[in-house]
Amino acid sequence: MAIVKVERPKLSAGEKIYFGAILKGMVITLRHAFRSLAGKSTGAETLKSSGIGVTMQYPEQKWDDQMPEYYRGAPALVTDEQDRERCVSCQLCEFICPPKAIKITPGEIPSDDEWAKVEKRPKEFEIDMIRCIYCGMCEEVCPEQAIYLRPDYAITGTNRSEMVHDKKRLYEIGGKRVGLVNKWNELK
């Protein structure tokens, strides 16, 4: 490969004195300051700025309407169109979960239940959101398509136990999922 010798640029006397460049720089920084105060910074529009700079101020302003449907936030359980719990507590997700965030207590469906044919559903299903790393392995591994990563991202709590999502909460976040693989669809 040819060797390209890079010469240092020859500076004129004015450039060597350096003050012109400093003044130019100050004009640029000041322009940024004024424009960000006026809410006219470059990109303020597209970044939905709060009026100062390009920053969106979080709890008051949110990006939610910009968020794609496939955003992977908190994992949650879903029901199918007949409000049946999809999870059959096979515990594959519990097994695969890298940080061991999921804890399932499997339970039998009593024979007089509408869905007795399915045989099992979780008695208790807990995901510890302090441990969860939002990897999506549970969604990947679930044979029943019962667990999904939902777009909820603001999972907060004031103590550890609040951060453990129990079954009720998980169904609340997950809601209903229709129109996927539905093996046991026909009603008895």
Next chain:
Amino acid sequence: MDLDLPFLIASLIKIGVFIGITMTFVSVCVIFERRFSAIIQDRVGPNRTMIPLSILGFKKDLALPIGGLTQPVADGLKFILKEDFTPSYVRKFFFWLAPALVVVPALLTMAVIPFGSPMEIGSEYIPLAVADLNVGPLFIFAIASLAVYGITLAGWASNSKYPFFGGVRSCAQMISYEIALGLSIIPVLMFFGGLNLGQIVDDQVANGWLLLPLWNEGGLIVTPGYWADPGEAIQRLLLLVPIVISFVIFTTSIFAETNRMPFDLPECETELVGGYHTEYSSMKFALFFMGEYAAMVVGSALIVTLFLGGWSIGFGIDQLLPTGAWWVSLLHLGVFLGKVTFFILFFILVRWTVPRFRYDQLMNLGWIVFFEAALINVFLAALVMAYPSLGLIGVLVGFALLLTVTILLIKIAKGATGKPSVTAV
């Protein structure tokens, strides 16, 4: 010696008030540093600090719409509440001494700065400076240079490599720039013919700010009164050349003295982990920053006092106001603080504009450019001032001589900045 009780009381009050003002300005620096730099970078900055009443058992925090003005308080509280960790291997005595040695000189130098016009109380004029010394600038340089001990000692006492490098760097840097600092104001002092900062300001009230000689005893520059003695007026305007050079060198050296960007080589995350304060934590760490900001405040105050008329409003307005009235003094105090605030903003603007120097560039600038430029500048100012006694011929000859010396110096300096020869390794 009998005790002058009123003087003592007045001094004590002044000390309290001025330390209060300086400390307030340190917090002002903090808030400006955070919010002004934020808007320069198109950010918002800390804008929602509130008064945390909820930790006292109240239902809600008190959220005042003040745009995060309480941020310095929050910062300070955080520093106080943090664990104060002293590593086991440090030299304890000096480790504890160093932060104090950074803050104390900065606060001490505040003593000679005239904050406002003298106030008349009873029948006495009380100068609004703690000490109306006749050697003001010298006092400031003498005391301010002590701060280098703080930083160097911090580096050395930490007993660890990187802080030590930071300390050594700051030592070399401050000593180099002190020379430029001292030499650059010689033309200023020659012009005023005295070292009393109070008198320097009085002089500027009457004859126009050093950098803005737009009025003199005769009146504004647009009125014929200004040109009553045309020779003197032209001389004064010609004198602007050395004074602007002085101003530039002095301001830049103040930047270097206060370890501000672009001269903040003693602190450096990438090369030195942190700098001379790597081993410090909690309030001891905060003291270094307070020292830096206090030095910044004093530096700005000194620049304002020497070059921009101190507390004077200028343009002949001061002469219209009654001397000694308390409200005039307070007005002047406000004007002074306004000018200082302007300079603090300028400091921050420069910090986010100018990239930092390499260490050898820093030394070159200090020793080869500023030192020589300040020296030549002294003679230049002298030539302009000596015009009445030397006459035109004398001045021209002097100017030719000065030009020769300057060109020679530039030649020598070029040689000095060249690359070291390989054989010299």
